[in-house]
Amino acid sequence: MSQITQTSQKIDIRPLFGLGHVPSPVYLDGYAEPGPDTPEGSADYVWQRGHIQDMVTFFRSGEIALQAIGHAGTGKSSFIEEFHNRLNLPLYTYNAHPRTEAGDLIGKYAPTPSGGLVFVFGPVARAAMEGRSVLIDEYNVIDPGEATGLNALLEGRSVFIPEIGDWIRPKPGFRIFTTINPRTVGYVGRNTQDAANDDRFRFMYFDYMPEDQEISLIKSVLLSAGMKDEATAISTATCYREVAAAVRKAYMGVSDDAAALDVTLSTRSLVRWAKYAMACAGVSNSGFGPVHYALERSKTLKASPETRMAIHEMVHQVFGEEYRTPLTQSLTA
Incomplete structure (x- = not known):
């Protein structure tokens, strides 16, 4: 079932995230059933209450961009995926690399089998137009000059696409998640992003499991x-x-x-x-x-x-x- 045709509903998240100790319902928008872009989940996943609280307040805030910071293997990406899985929400995922350009994320021309060109929207643009979430893994390997191309969308503002002569206007439900490693000597090829880009994010920190x-x-x-x-x-x-x-x-x-x-x-x-x-x-x-x-x-x-x-x-x-x-x-x- 395509989630584009589903109607979201208010879901009490307490049974989904092991919050039986919370006396009153905690509602977030979600879907009754998973769709083709709902990430896979694990029944054995162990939830951290602090992470759940951070994510719930982010979802309720109306903000667009959240950045998860932590060492390799601390569960940054898996937490975002598992959270969307429990609510049956779709999530596009893009694995960034040093050659990632703004066009890879927003859209660019691509060759067709017949030898022509067609404009293809990237995962961030698709998520914006459909009111979905998108996860950009290893965000700080992207060149800072390319990452600034996302600044307007990180605030939920419309972006003009010259190639198609039209605007991308984000729909409600659009959110951008990124993951980065700490800026320490153990990680090669990580960039310090532009201050204006950083300023558009809310942040979460991930450590190893207790x-x-x-x-x-x-x-x-x-x-x-x-x-x-x-x-x-x-x-x-x-x-x-x-x-x-x-x-x-x-x-x-x-x-x-x-x-x-x-x-x-x-x-x-x-x-x-x-x-x-x-x-x-x-x-x-x-x-x-x-x-x-x-x-x-x-x-x-x-x-x-x-x-x-x-x-x-x-x-x-x-x-x-x-x-x-x-x-x-x-x-x-």
Whole structure:
């Protein structure tokens, strides 16, 4: 069912976001059913109340632009997607890159199969004309001069398109979401956007999941993957979280130490690592360590040798498992 033909309705969001403690209904506009552009959601998603409060006040404010700031893997994009999923709202997504131009976002001519040209609206223009949301990931890799081309739309104002001789007039419901990483040494190719562009955003900050929630999530992952004993799952999940905390503290996006690590461990990485370690338990029969083996294949093989060894030493200290994998065997052969 196309959401363009649906009629929005007031939805009490308390059951959607685990807000049973709130005594009175909290209403936002949404749809009764998902549409083709509703993002996928996860039943296991863990909501942060502060994030929900920020998003609700933004939706009610009448403002157009919200920027989510946080380190890699802190859940900026997934939160925006999950929020729209629960309300069955459509969301266009654009992954920015250093060559992104204003025309990619608003619209430009594109070749046709017959050799002609046709004007194609970009995701921001489409969202504006249809009264939908659009998410621009990695917004601060865009050249500042190109990003200023969005300034009028960031305020919900109309924009004239010379190529078609007409105006884009944003409809109610139009919102622009962007994600950026902090302006620290750990991120390459990030730009400081024009002050006038920045001034048009409301901001949200994302950090890693609280310790107790992350341990609970990893515990559930381990039990779902076949670990039988809950106490063992809790202690093992605590070890995963301890390694993650140490890696995050040493990550160059946070630490300016000369030996800072060039990768970090997101919650998403932890889930992948824990699942794969359970699946790789059989490698112990070959004398390898399944926790190290899984971490290599889910994260550290792409890191520098120095970073890889430093992270696996953390794993050794926490789990007590020797770093023995086919890679270490080949390096010592």
